[in-house]
Structure formats: structure tokens, C-alpha cells
Amino acid sequence: MSLDKKSALHESEGTAPSSGVNAEVAKRIKEARKKEINVEELYREILSGNKSALSKGITLIENTNPVFEEKASRLIELCLPHANKSIRIGITGVPGVGKSTFIEAFGIYLADNGKKVAVLAVDPSSTVSKGSILGDKTRMETLVNHKNAFIRPSPSGDSLGGVARTTRESIILCEAAGFDTLLIETVGVGQSETTVHSMTDFFLLLKLAGAGDELQGIKRGIIEMADAIVINKADGENRKPAEKARAEFRRALHLYPPKDSGWEPKVLLASSLKKEGITEVWDLINEFQTLTKKNGGFDHKRHEQNKYWLLQTINDHLKSRFYHHPVIKKSLKKELLALEKNETTPFKAAAYLLEKYRKL
Amino acid sequence: MSLDKKSALHESEGTAPSSGVNAEVAKRIKEARKKEINVEELYREILSGNKSALSKGITLIENTNPVFEEKASRLIELCLPHANKSIRIGITGVPGVGKSTFIEAFGIYLADNGKKVAVLAVDPSSTVSKGSILGDKTRMETLVNHKNAFIRPSPSGDSLGGVARTTRESIILCEAAGFDTLLIETVGVGQSETTVHSMTDFFLLLKLAGAGDELQGIKRGIIEMADAIVINKADGENRKPAEKARAEFRRALHLYPPKDSGWEPKVLLASSLKKEGITEVWDLINEFQTLTKKNGGFDHKRHEQNKYWLLQTINDHLKSRFYHHPVIKKSLKKELLALEKNETTPFKAAAYLLEKYRKL
Structure with missing residues (x-):
């Protein structure tokens, strides 16, 4: 058994020694190795934009073993002064709305245009099923191999609170690693949308024309949270219904009081398949940034979120x-x-x- | 200063003695008098249906002075075995919907038919404005003088939590005093509707035709909580629009999942002014009781509320x-x-x- 060749962060892959005494010794060696993680070195690697170091850092944060706690805390402390320089975009929508395809198309567009894109996920359901909405990385095959992109599946925690903490702290690491555009995906399970809304600057709701779940969205307060509603799959036969849906959502949005930030939510059409409407979504987000950075709404929201x-x-x-x-x-x-x-x-x-x- | 003529429950009306020593003595006398409240006697009076004793008991519960805490706790303990035999009806609706007029008409109908009716209120706004939705008792002049009725304005507490506690405990006292039909009124301020919903068996939402606040009701989850929607002021010119509104609300209610209790919320028309539709509301509540007492939903809900x-x-x-x-x-x-x-x-x-x- 070559302990020294294993990453200290992948302890679970080790085989259990057969005798109690050996187990005790092995445990001590393992503990010692864990403490050997050089946080300062990891930090420097992350700061230089090393994706593999970033991955290691996030794994450290996600680890619930108390042995790692101090190290994780120190790593975040080091990264903190380099964080906060990004736009954090929350993306939600019911299954079938084409979330992965949209994120892939949107992410590639951004990465091709020189943006450094990190995709994270908040999916409390994956903690039960041990699956993950981003676990099947093949769904974003092109984006995952793009030099400007970093994709990380949803952490498994024992609660939405746990997943939320690791995601919030992963954001700091991603930003320190130079990622300036963060896409935080969520499925609409329980409170996960509220959770993602409370850690992002811009909240994007993906919809389909004629899905008839408007009442559900109003009831659960999702539409109220949205900074933009993007009606996806607005191509071919879907184009006309999508335009009708756009008019309806525009009317619905007018029924809500204006946002603190002064931003008026917009409704757009997109086709991830035909790569249509992607530029418009990004233009809209830039418009939002210009407005809210000028009127102070951007920083104010981040402070309120921290509180x-x-x-x-x-x-x-x-x-x-x-x-x-x-x-x-x-x-x-x-x-x-x-x-x-x-x-x-x-x-x-x-x-x-x-x-x-x-x-x- | 005749301390002995004052009710021990109205301490605040006393004038402050001028010297420190006298103040100390006066305080001790007051404390002694407070302890003199005979809880057992008060309990027996409440149990015999004495409304003035019931009032005193509720004042004792509402008093936040720690001196009274133990006495209040003992009184509730004594009353508890005699409580729970009632129907607790929550009534809400925006200002202008005719809540007071409806409660007066409904209360008189019940009292005339031999029911013992207690009207309580949960109005956290009254704790700020020091006013009260039931404070102006002249609004229910006939009901307040009915031998079978007891009306108590909203307590003033420092929070909705405080108001909720005293209301929940007042319910116990009212039930011990033999009141079998409790009407708990609330204005739609903040979380007050959720609070009243969580302490009542049947939740009644008053509406006006064409008020256009349906989205608001859906958004805030009020319609979802309702066991019945009563469209008030459905008389004269309002009759036709009210019938239209009834059809719309019926459709809206169908969009919600069925209630745990198996009860399907209903929409009724009423005119408090013309005393129309009042019998129908009571019939509906009886229908609800029959169903939920048979299927166990009634008791289950009360236990869940306690928890x-x-x-x-x-x-x-x-x-x-x-x-x-x-x-x-x-x-x-x-x-x-x-x-x-x-x-x-x-x-x-x-x-x-x-x-x-x-x-x-």
C-alpha cells in the first residue's frame, strides 16, 4: 500500500488494514499526511489560475472531517482579498427546460470572448441520491474542455445549509483563481432557488413557452426573484408560442413592485440549440451591472447577502x-x-x- | 392613595410615590397584593362562564410582568382539561372588505342559535399604533352586548410572537369558560395571517368582487391557506361581479393540491348588510367539521399546530x-x-x- 502516492484529499480510496494495531498506525500516518497539505502553496497555485489546485482547494472546503477545518479556514482567509471581482449569475429552471444546454452555449460564448467562466451547482437532492445535476459532465462536453472554463458538480453535504456553505466558499476560491463570470446552477428543489438567489448578483429564470407552470412560479416566489426570464427553445414551431409567452411574462412582471436596485426585470427569447439570443442575455447582464454599480445596488446587495x-x-x-x-x-x-x-x-x-x- | 381599591391587575394606573423609601414600601405592598390574586377562585369563576372573570384571566396572561408569570401558568394549567372543545375559526381579509360587519352578522347568527361565541384578534400592527382592530367596540355594538358573546381586542405585545402566545392561551381560557365557537380575526399585516392559520381549525378568507388582489393573495400564500373564500358585499349591483369572482376563485382553488384533511375549499357569496349567505357559511363549517372529525384530520391538525x-x-x-x-x-x-x-x-x-x- 503506497500511502505516499495517494492524494491526502482522497483518503476514502485507501484500503483498510487488517489488524487493529496496523489500523491505528495507518490512521496516525494518514492524519499526519493530512496536516501536511501546504495551504500557502495551494493558495499560490490557485492564485496563478491552476485549475487542478482550485479543485483541490474546493475538495478541502467540502471535506467535513474536522482535521481539515483549520486548513480550509486559512485557505479562504488567504483567498478572500482576491475575491469579489466577478459577476455571480444564478440560473434556475424546471427539469426539461434545457438548463445544461443553455449553460453550455452561454458558457462557451463567454469563454470564447475571453471571460473566465466557473460553473458551480447547488443541488440538495444530489446529497440524497448521491447523484448530481452537474455530475454527468458529458452534458457539457465542449465547455468542460475549454481552457477558460471550470466546472464543479454540486457538493454532497448533509443539508442544503451545508451545500450552501461550501458553494459560497467555493465562489471565493474561484474568484481568487481569476474566474470573473460565475454561473451557479440549481434545480428547483425545496429552498434551493432561494439559496442560490441569496448568493448571486443576477438571477436568471429559464422557462418554456406554454409550460403552464406560471402559477407555481408566482406561488413559490421564483418569478419575483428573477432579474431576467429567458424563454428557452424559442426556435422553429416554438417561436410563435415563445413570443406570446414573452408578452405574458412581461405583463406578469409589471405586477411586482420595483426592485431595490432599480433594475426592471426583462424577458428574452433564446435558443441554446441554434445559439440564438445568447449575446442578448449577456448584453442584458452587462446593462444590469452598469446600472447597479453606478447606483450602488450591486455592492449593497452583496453586503446584504453576507449579513x-x-x-x-x-x-x-x-x-x-x-x-x-x-x-x-x-x-x-x-x-x-x-x-x-x-x-x-x-x-x-x-x-x-x-x-x-x-x-x- | 387607596391602593386597596385598585384592581391588582391594573397596576399601571397607580401614581408614583414621591420618596424613595415610600416607593420601596409601596412596591412591596403592590407585590404582596399581586400575589393575592386567587387563581383557584378565578379558575372556578371562569369555568362557571363568568365573562368578567374571563377578562381578568386574559389580562393576567397578557401581563408581561414576571410577577404574574407563575399565576398565569397555573391558571392555564387548571383550564387546560376543559379546553379544546370548540371550533376555532380564523377570519381574514384586507381593510375595506367588511370584516367587522361580517363578524358581527355571523356572530349574532351563531349567538342567537345558542352558540357561545368568543371573538379574539391578532393584530401585530396594534402593538405599534397602540390601536386595535377590535379596539373600537362600537363597530360590533349588538354582538358585544349579546349574552352569548365575548369580545376581546388584540393584545399589545412587543412582537407578533408575543401576541400569538397570549392569543393561543386566551383560546384555552375562552374554551374553559364554555365558549364553543371562536372567531379569531386578523388584518393582513406581515405574518399575522400565517399565525392565525396556525392556531385555527378553519380559515376563512373574505374577498370583494373585482378587487384585483388575487395575485397578491396567491403570492403571499393566503389563498392556499383558505378553507373557504367568502365574497362579501354580494348584494345589489355587486351581485353579478361577485358571481363572476366566485367562478374565478373556484378555478384558482383547483390549481392547488388537495389538503391533508381531505377538505376541498369552497367559495361562497355573502352580504353582511342583508344578512345573506351567513347560514351557508355556518353550514359549510359544519360540513368541514363532520368530514375532518370523521377522518381524523381535525385532531391531527390541532396536534400539528401544538407541535x-x-x-x-x-x-x-x-x-x-x-x-x-x-x-x-x-x-x-x-x-x-x-x-x-x-x-x-x-x-x-x-x-x-x-x-x-x-x-x-
């Missing part, structure tokens, strides 16, 4: 600490039972549990 | 404890500043603050 993530992380942890405490777990079960029998009230039970927790 | 309020209360307190801690307050300010200068990340700052809090 949101700070408070969100705190709140998640406060809850997690409480509900995962073994004493509370046991007491909560009892109180829930009493509640079901109407022997207590929700407020009395809560006061009791909170007092118990305070004394722990 | 929701237990967790909600815990989460609110965990956050409040953290953010109100003086050390955390100061550190959070610093971290937010560092965040604005991009010197830290939301996750790093959160980890730092949480660790600090853990060590306090």
Missing part, C-alpha cells in the same frame, strides 16, 4: 445545538407526548425545555 | 437569548463591520460568534 448568511448560519447552529443535545432530545420527546395528551401547552413545554437547556 | 408552536417558541427564544446577550451584541457589530470590509466570511464570523457564545 443574511451570517445570521442564517448562526440561527441554524443555535437550533442544531439545542435539538441535538441528548438531554433535550429525551425531554422534548416527553413534552411532545404530554402535548398530544393536552397535559401541557406549547408555551409551557417550551419554557420548561429552554430552562432545562439553560442549566445544562 | 409547531412548541418548536416555534423554542426557536424564537434561542435566537432572542443569543442576539440580546450584551457580549454577543458587541461582537456581532464588530463582525458585521469586518464583513462589510470583506475581511471575513459569513461562515467564519458565525463560527467565531457561536464559539464565543458557547464559552459565556
Whole structure:
């Protein structure tokens, strides 16, 4: 077994030694090797635009093993002053809308025009199925091999919160590596769209003509979040219905109050297949950048997003600490039972549990 | 100053003594008098249906002075076994929809038919304006004087959470006092509709024909919560538009998935002025009760609501404890500043603050 040839970041590929003592020794060696990752060197490689170093860095951030925590934290700290110089574009749409094809066409257009494009994904469903919306890289075969592009599938975490954290921190690394155009893809599962919206500058909603899911989009607040709606597959027989849909979405968008940034969401047509409408999408995003950088909306939004993530992380942890405490777990079960029998009230039970927790 | 003539529950009306020593003495006397409230006696009076005792009991619950806390808790505990035998009806609608007139007409109909009707309100806006949607009791002049009715304006709390707690506990007291039909009114401010929905069995949305706020209702999830939509003021010239609106809302309701309880929301017409459609609303609520008590949906919903309020209360307190801690307050300010200068990340700052809090 040649431990030294393995990347310290791919520990899981190691074969388990047979005896307990050897296992202990092997473990110690592994731990020692982990600590050997030279963060400063990795940082310099990332800063020089080395994609393989960037990949390693993201793997380090994604690793939930506490051994890596300090290193990951240090790496982010080093990269932070070089981050923030980018446009972060969120892209969503229901399955079948042609998200991958659009991102490939859009990404190639940007990369061909000298942009450095990083594609990330937020897909909490992949943490369950262990699949990933970007896992099947063959779907973006040309883009993945483009010298100006970097594609990273959705991290697997135990929660949307975990996926969100690693994605937010991966953004910092990508930006430090010189990627100036970030495409963050999401499927519309649970809160994933809200999550991506809260970490991007521009939120793009892909739609099909006549899909009839407008009410769903309004109900879930997706249309309200959009900075642009792009009606995809607007080619051939679809062209006319797409134009009709564009008029309808324009009307729908007028029903919403104006955005804080002063930006008025637009509706565009595109055909990823025929590479039509791609330039227009990019022109629109530039128009958005010009406006919001001038009126301060761009920076303001990023600051608000940072604040949101700070408070969100705190709140998640406060809850997690409480509900995962073994004493509370046991007491909560009892109180829930009493509640079901109407022997207590929700407020009395809560006061009791909170007092118990305070004394722990 | 005749302290002994004052109700112990109206402490705020007392005039402040001029000297420090006297103040101390007066305070001690007051504290002693507060403790004198005989909870057992109050409980027996409430149980006998004494409305004035019910009022006193609710005032006790609403009082945020910690001196009263234990007494309030004991009173609820005593009343609890006698609660839960009622139908709790939430009523909402935008200002101008005729909510008060509808509640008066509906309440009188129920009271005349032998029902014991309690009207409560959840209006967080009244905590700011110090007004109240039910404060102007003259708006329900006939109902307020009906022997079978009890009307209580919205409590003033420092948050929707506070108002929600006192309303939930007031429900218990009202039920113990024999009120079997609870009408819980709310204005559509912030989250107040969701709050009332989560403490009632049946949620009734009042609408006007042609008000054009359907999108707003869909967006905010109000239509999705409704068990019935009542199109009010469906009289005279309004009749035809109201019938048209009924057809539209029926179509809209079909777009939503069926409710857990198996209940299919209905749309009705009513005229509070002409007392039309009132019987139909009550018939519908009875139909709902028959169905959901048979299929278990009624009890299941109440249990789920209890669970929701237990967790909600815990989460609110965990956050409040953290953010109100003086050390955390100061550190959070610093971290937010560092965040604005991009010197830290939301996750790093959160980890730092949480660790600090853990060590306090």
C-alpha cells in the first residue's frame, strides 16, 4: 500500500488494514499526511489560475472531517482579498427546460470572448441520491474542455445549509483563481432557488413557452426573484408560442413592485440549440451591472447577502445545538407526548425545555 | 392613595410615590397584593362562564410582568382539561372588505342559535399604533352586548410572537369558560395571517368582487391557506361581479393540491348588510367539521399546530437569548463591520460568534 502516492484529499480510496494495531498506525500516518497539505502553496497555485489546485482547494472546503477545518479556514482567509471581482449569475429552471444546454452555449460564448467562466451547482437532492445535476459532465462536453472554463458538480453535504456553505466558499476560491463570470446552477428543489438567489448578483429564470407552470412560479416566489426570464427553445414551431409567452411574462412582471436596485426585470427569447439570443442575455447582464454599480445596488446587495448568511448560519447552529443535545432530545420527546395528551401547552413545554437547556 | 381599591391587575394606573423609601414600601405592598390574586377562585369563576372573570384571566396572561408569570401558568394549567372543545375559526381579509360587519352578522347568527361565541384578534400592527382592530367596540355594538358573546381586542405585545402566545392561551381560557365557537380575526399585516392559520381549525378568507388582489393573495400564500373564500358585499349591483369572482376563485382553488384533511375549499357569496349567505357559511363549517372529525384530520391538525408552536417558541427564544446577550451584541457589530470590509466570511464570523457564545 503506497500511502505516499495517494492524494491526502482522497483518503476514502485507501484500503483498510487488517489488524487493529496496523489500523491505528495507518490512521496516525494518514492524519499526519493530512496536516501536511501546504495551504500557502495551494493558495499560490490557485492564485496563478491552476485549475487542478482550485479543485483541490474546493475538495478541502467540502471535506467535513474536522482535521481539515483549520486548513480550509486559512485557505479562504488567504483567498478572500482576491475575491469579489466577478459577476455571480444564478440560473434556475424546471427539469426539461434545457438548463445544461443553455449553460453550455452561454458558457462557451463567454469563454470564447475571453471571460473566465466557473460553473458551480447547488443541488440538495444530489446529497440524497448521491447523484448530481452537474455530475454527468458529458452534458457539457465542449465547455468542460475549454481552457477558460471550470466546472464543479454540486457538493454532497448533509443539508442544503451545508451545500450552501461550501458553494459560497467555493465562489471565493474561484474568484481568487481569476474566474470573473460565475454561473451557479440549481434545480428547483425545496429552498434551493432561494439559496442560490441569496448568493448571486443576477438571477436568471429559464422557462418554456406554454409550460403552464406560471402559477407555481408566482406561488413559490421564483418569478419575483428573477432579474431576467429567458424563454428557452424559442426556435422553429416554438417561436410563435415563445413570443406570446414573452408578452405574458412581461405583463406578469409589471405586477411586482420595483426592485431595490432599480433594475426592471426583462424577458428574452433564446435558443441554446441554434445559439440564438445568447449575446442578448449577456448584453442584458452587462446593462444590469452598469446600472447597479453606478447606483450602488450591486455592492449593497452583496453586503446584504453576507449579513443574511451570517445570521442564517448562526440561527441554524443555535437550533442544531439545542435539538441535538441528548438531554433535550429525551425531554422534548416527553413534552411532545404530554402535548398530544393536552397535559401541557406549547408555551409551557417550551419554557420548561429552554430552562432545562439553560442549566445544562 | 387607596391602593386597596385598585384592581391588582391594573397596576399601571397607580401614581408614583414621591420618596424613595415610600416607593420601596409601596412596591412591596403592590407585590404582596399581586400575589393575592386567587387563581383557584378565578379558575372556578371562569369555568362557571363568568365573562368578567374571563377578562381578568386574559389580562393576567397578557401581563408581561414576571410577577404574574407563575399565576398565569397555573391558571392555564387548571383550564387546560376543559379546553379544546370548540371550533376555532380564523377570519381574514384586507381593510375595506367588511370584516367587522361580517363578524358581527355571523356572530349574532351563531349567538342567537345558542352558540357561545368568543371573538379574539391578532393584530401585530396594534402593538405599534397602540390601536386595535377590535379596539373600537362600537363597530360590533349588538354582538358585544349579546349574552352569548365575548369580545376581546388584540393584545399589545412587543412582537407578533408575543401576541400569538397570549392569543393561543386566551383560546384555552375562552374554551374553559364554555365558549364553543371562536372567531379569531386578523388584518393582513406581515405574518399575522400565517399565525392565525396556525392556531385555527378553519380559515376563512373574505374577498370583494373585482378587487384585483388575487395575485397578491396567491403570492403571499393566503389563498392556499383558505378553507373557504367568502365574497362579501354580494348584494345589489355587486351581485353579478361577485358571481363572476366566485367562478374565478373556484378555478384558482383547483390549481392547488388537495389538503391533508381531505377538505376541498369552497367559495361562497355573502352580504353582511342583508344578512345573506351567513347560514351557508355556518353550514359549510359544519360540513368541514363532520368530514375532518370523521377522518381524523381535525385532531391531527390541532396536534400539528401544538407541535409547531412548541418548536416555534423554542426557536424564537434561542435566537432572542443569543442576539440580546450584551457580549454577543458587541461582537456581532464588530463582525458585521469586518464583513462589510470583506475581511471575513459569513461562515467564519458565525463560527467565531457561536464559539464565543458557547464559552459565556
